[in-house]
Amino acid sequence: MSSRIAAGCAALLLAGCAATVAPPPASSLQTPAAWRTAAEGQGSGPVARQWWQSFGDPALTALVTKALENNGDLRIARARVAQYRAQIGVAEAGRKANVSVDSAPSRARQLAYTGAPYVTNIYQAEFQASYEIDVWGRLAALTDAATASYQAEQANADAAALSIAATVATGYLNLRGLDAQLALTEATLKLREQSAALAKKQFDVGYSSRLEWLQAQAEYQTTAEQVPQLKRQIFEQENALAILTGGNPGPIARGAELADLQAPPVPEGLPSELLRRRPDIARAEYNLIAINATLQATRDQLLPSFKLTATGGVQNLQWHDFVNAPTALWRLSGIVAAPVFDGGRVQSQTDALAAQRDQTVHAYENAVRTAFAETENSLGAIGRLKEQAIQNDARRATAAETLRIAHNRYRNGYASYLEELDAQRTLYSADVGRLQLKTRMLLASVDLYRAMGGGWTHP
Template sequence: MSRTALLGATLLLAGCAATVAPPPPSTLQVPTAWRTAVEGQGSGEVAREWWQSFGDPALTALVTKALQNNGDLRVARARVQQYRALVGVAAAGQQANVSVDTAPTRARQLAWNGVPYVTNIYQAEFQASYEVDMWGRLAALTDAATATWQSEQANADAAALSIAATVASGYLNLRGLDAQLALTEATLKLREQSRDLAQKQFDVGYSSRLEYLQAQAEYQTTAETIPQLKRQIFEQENALSILTGGNPGPIERGIELEALQAPVVPAGLPSELLRRRPDIARAEYNLVAINANLQATRDQLLPSFKLTAVGGVQNLKWHDLLNAPTALWHLTGAVAAPVFEGDRIQHQTDAIAAQRDQTIYAYESAVRSAFAETDNSLGAIVRLREQAIQNDARRATAAETLRIAHNRYRNGYASYLEELDAQRTLFTADVGRLQLKTRILTASVDLYRAMGGGWSAAAK
């Protein structure tokens, strides 16, 4: 076959590559600003170790321990190493393959005259093969493996961010339960004093037995709350212990809930969020990987060019093999391309193109979810702060109401029911205040998680 004919056949086959449907048009629109404006925002930078912003050494130590020992995170990091090795496997396909084979043979045969004789053949051979990546198919497979590895790295980073946020929220909830337990135990002492006072007044005939029983019931109701809180604390400690890679056990405390302050709300635009979240980066890498796989699958119909060189030495005697061997070699150049496979490659290409479209949709959904999570976290901080202001006013009113009711009851101007109702109102306001404080702190954690927790694609 002439060079012109060979070139023409090659170009003809090149035109037979599988066709790829175009990707769907993007429907993603990036908002220009968040729906909720938060006063007192800081700079646009988010500290990578953002949990230190709470200023609690115990919290910092707990998160650090979890990032080192958490079982799920260790699995994610091991997967990163697995896919990093697979990049090398894919890249090896672009290199020459060389193998060596030695095959000494001893055979007993019959001569033409029927006399048996023994022959020895000593042989050593090497083979080298190399595929010329004319269409970039092998390079595309390497690109796909690289993007998949980067996707797993971003996934491990997302797991680390999630674990850090879960541990921080768990610790803050634990401090909130501690504060509620301390409040309930202090309230129980007040309920005991009220019960003792009601009993004394009943004993001297100053009040009815009904008021004494009401005081006793309120004491018992408060006492019942304490075991419930202790159970919740116990379970929260065990959950944090497991998250940090340990066995169930107690958790070291740091700063009291009242002294903990939510860090400054980080600033930033929605467009910046696309570079801040590892889950969005993972979706991007998945899209890169699927496009590279699509190219490699499409190019299977194109001809492949492979060079093979085989060389070796052979002799009938071991001494002559080492000193005067007979050299043998051959060089082969092969061109191969599929002619008819029942549209298998086209169907494979269509399937991967559909996967590409799914990946595009998944990327857009991930971005929209990131926008919603960040906006929700900003809105939660603003509304919780407003609610805390109202709670402070309600508590002040409840405290003054209790003071007046207590004085009226001691001086005989009102029944114990007024004081009892005022005690309940103040206790409810105090519990609500502690819960709001905890929720504001955990809302800050949610915001840091939503904003990527200091992760950036540029730093990877």
């Protein structure tokens, strides 16, 4: 009993040799009970992992799938995951015995004490085994740090995949919005051409002034100028999507028209669920686990280490005897090593890691706050855009009625053609605004799915 008490006291004294660690900072993070913006028409289920399929466009689904398979940034992220997975094996190897074999036959010509030369042959084979007893858990902490780093890198790859999927979906929806604007502009250009021809004809017969004809011609040229601009934007958007999917710049296959695309319903999700779903939050959490484990392993460097070594082998001067009846040699030893004075190196390393841990804590809190803000902004954007769409519908209806009246007045000779041109501009502006609003509502849905984690959940 006395020997056990002495051993326990010695262990406590040795544990006191570990470096001191500053306590972590107090957290000021608070999880809201509900979202600030009440979402209307919520869905009945959680966020789908492949949420882009909710838009109902096979071309969009194929584009995102291709990007997740071939995107260069994702391939880099997956290679880093494999690298960190291999580092777990490196850390685990430190907790296992290390065995090596050495065979070194030698032949030497030497002088005897009489001065006569002689030749000796030495045939030997030796193996060595060493094992460190992880008394304080330092090696286990290093393995935990490597495991958490691997999990953080896996979450980083998931975050990259979510970002790529959202970027591809955003690019494709923008492309369909530009396609719709181009179709509207080309249809409007035909009407402007007809109006300019009519104004020219009326000017030639003296029915209208030269001002009206020039105004109609200018309106036609203004509309015609927008066509190559939109085509350039479509061309650049296609190239950007092609690069995102891991290919060369080129055309992109289209699916549903912009008018047929519908934003998916707002998914369910409480603020607390967001913490388990977003991969960037998971990455910050795993980084915190990794730095804590590394801090523990660094702190324990001042504690003594216990190692067992065994050396064994066979040796003989004759090859025949070495093969048939060699002489066996062995040695078994235990080593206890502890630092006496290191100039404060380990304590300084511990303090540096403690400061890095505090940075990781703050980074985790920032990631959570950013997630809350992005989700709130996306929910608010969807609600405000719906309200704006209602006003846009009213504005377009008014503009269409104004154009009808202006056209009738001009046709009956009660107004000049300039009134009809102005009404045409107003209606065209409302139509463009409607297309842009539809695109922005679809993009807001993508932003919401990105903010809510997109279903990228790992155990």
